[in-house]
Amino acid sequence: MAAIETEFAARLLAWFDRHGRHDLPWQHPRTPYRVWLSEIMLQQTQVSVVIPYFQRFVDALPDLPSLARAPQDDVLALWSGLGYYARARNLHAAAKRCVELHNGNLPRDLDALIALPGIGRSTAGAILSQAWDDAAPILDGNVKRVLSRLFGVDGWPGLPKVEKQLWTIAGNLLPDTRLADYTQAQMDFGATLCTRSDPACAICPLQQGCIALREGRVGELPSPRPGKPLPERVAHMLIIEDGEQRVLLQRRPMTGVWAALWSLPEHVGIEDARGWFDAHARGDFDAAQAGDTIAHGFSHYRLRIHPHRIAGVRPRHAVGDNDDLRWATRAELAGIGLPAPVRRLLQASNEKE
Template structure:
């Protein structure tokens, strides 16, 4: 068995006697980051809190490769915090469309308005004040403050949890409250006295490039000599995964009503799935499935749903689409409809006829945008909408 430089860590939830301090750990991370870490990302090498904050919000539960394009386009549309705060929320949602987890976009807009109103457009440097703003939690606040102001504050995202779980042999699910609290105490004890920016970025880079979830590169990892998971052949087992639950499956019949080069769209409620975005009208919402067969579309029900918008000329059921949310899997049954006669939308505040030529820039959920782009013949844009 490989020799460890440090013994196994105390059990999670240990009392005040726990001693996690270890200056050599942060020194190793900082030295590695300066030589091998990432230094050319567009939100690096700056103290501009707006640029750093935007990147941290976009990177929540999203890979760097997926964020890069959105980040550049977002800043082109909203180059300053005040530009973002003054923009209609619909414009913000349109720029965010396809990036997912849309609550982030709504909170982004609210946060910008709060910072302008309460801090004259300047982000506070205190992580406690940052954490009070919409969409900014404890770890994100620490990262923003560390990178923009050099504040000595601990982060604890998924990458850090994975590095800690393996390095220190934490054999419990990191999402459990007592385990997470112990990880936070460890993170605070390990903070370096200097070099907080390189240390914070180094922890992120470790998890993103070396200590990855499925293919960790232990051979190049400078933490390998102290890594409990490596020494005990448990790299694949740590961190302990969340106990699996059966993911419910739902279906939704969506109406693709196309007339004269336009498609009928509906504004979704501000909260909930795809909150605040435009989408296709639905017959009954997202309904739990009973059995494996997809539901058939009832002609009478369909006619009643379309009645406020016109008379049906023909309808075709398109191939189903599967979209996976965090908490359930959605089977979308698109029903394409052409109209014999179209009625005015007078009094219909939640519906709009949208030009097919402008779908690429519409604030739509990714699977709906891809479907409509394909139907309107924009295959290249449909491919881009997937990422």
């Protein structure tokens, strides 16, 4: 075994003791529920963004049984603004599954954890190591980047062959003790020192064994994902207000983008939007005020949103009888699960009044 493999954990933990993050809210107290929640929130989201959401979430739903009992709308409202809402729906579904199968607790077993909605192998490893100090490797984006550079692993880490190689390396590097600290150290190291761009190689405690640094390939590794330009889609969103300045919201379908969230009525074409408006409200569609177009990026496409504000609308009886439509006051919007760009549109329209 190479020297860097035998010394990796010791060097990383020594760095962590001096420079790591020791005061994150999910570390005090460090319970399985809090670890699990933080790991789900931290997927594709930075620590600084997650912290206030985490605190608000655990204040409202402090343990797994309370999460399982909560209505989905409440869970989505607490998640609103974090994005990737499938995470919240899976979190809720997993909590219910734990109540049904595991006496309201997270299971201390890799396969049982992976069987829960929204928990993959790396997240399961992070839960086991941080909640119970068990020996379980992780392989999130930060760890993939560090290991690809350190061991000179070519190829996009998302490819099965490359990922398998990285899992083997990650498993071989596990220390015998301090597994919780070791897992946090790996995440901190990739997030703050061995970063995607402009890594701090000059002060890296692993620099002597880093193949990418030795070969001048730090900027090349990990290999980027083979890609193509993202397609662009257009949506016309209607900001419909009645005489009391309530806004008409429509629930999104239960599958797909922003599933089950409340949003604004949305249509691909303006004439489709007109037809929907005439069927659900009484007002002057031609008096709509166009707002500033905003762009929102998803992993597989970009969405250009064209807002149209129509004030002084009278509701039709169908609105009150439809579970997928509701009127909401401006004050109520803060407690409703809305996609982030929709919330920005509503805030912008309110500021222009």
